[in-house]
Amino acid sequence: MTTPVEAFLRDYHDRNPAAASELAGAGQLVGDDRTVYEAFAAYVGEPRRVLDLGCGDGSLLAVLAARGAETLAGIDLSPGHVRRALATPALAGADVRTGRAQKLPFRDDGFDAVVSFMALMLMTDVEQVVAETARVLATGGTFAIGVGGPGEGALAVFPKIARPLFAVIPEERRVPSGGDPRTRTREGLDRLLGPAGFAPVDWHELLLDVSGQPEQVWQTCHDTYYQIDSLDETQVAGLRTAFMVATRDLLTEDGVLPAKARVNVAVTRLS
DSSP states (O other), X not given: OOOHHHHHHHHHHHHSTTHHHXXXXXXXXXXXXXXHHHHHHHHHOOOSEEEEETOTTSHHHHHHHHTTOOEEEEEESOHHHHHHHHTOGGGTTOEEEEOOTTSOOSOTTOEEEEEEESOGGGOSSHHHHHHHHHHHEEEEEEEEEEEEEEEEEHHHHHHHHHHHXXXXXXXXXXXXXXXXXXXXXXXXXXXXXXXXXXXXXXXXXXXXXXOBOHHHHHHHHHHHOGGGGGSOHHHHHHHHHHHHHHXXXXXXXXXXXXXXXXXXXXXXXXX
């Protein structure tokens, strides 16, 4: 059964099918010339058979294909995402389907690696997602998870301004809440994954520099927070003004607004 948050995410991404990949490509990794997908994929290794939970438009799968993966599969709530993935030349022959990670339409022991980039943290009933992952993953296989972490610079300021506004949105207009706090920390993931047979996670940090002109950084914040979808035009304009005022003192002499996004990567193996 589709939950309210899943229905929202499906609708949101059907309306904005390129948003996730655009955000992933919005900045430069600090101290690294790879894309964030390429850096994440390096922690996955070079699996021959890989499944992406919440695969979006297939951009991460395409990177894994370039690293030698031969059997590519993905699942996503959004039909718009799936259509884009299936139209990607690098994913010709990939098995990408619309569906829920809580009930995977794939056989037991069918993959050497399962990945989920910025998606597991939004899912409900995560114990079932983990159980399904363990079912389709071969013994010794890799499970790699990307989760958001605290931002720096303007990306640390934005949530302090926005959250009080989100908190007073009338119930009928609020974006449905979802996700499990355990998916956002190393300790929480160990508690969640251990009972399913996974080893303690290795924890890595990727820092993405999304600094730019204030309007560019505002747009990054706008596109990152789903809750903005519940605001009317006047509220969005007010939030934008408050953000510009609150970050004014951060501007460099050449007008650049410093901002860094953090992606934590948890990697484990199935015993």
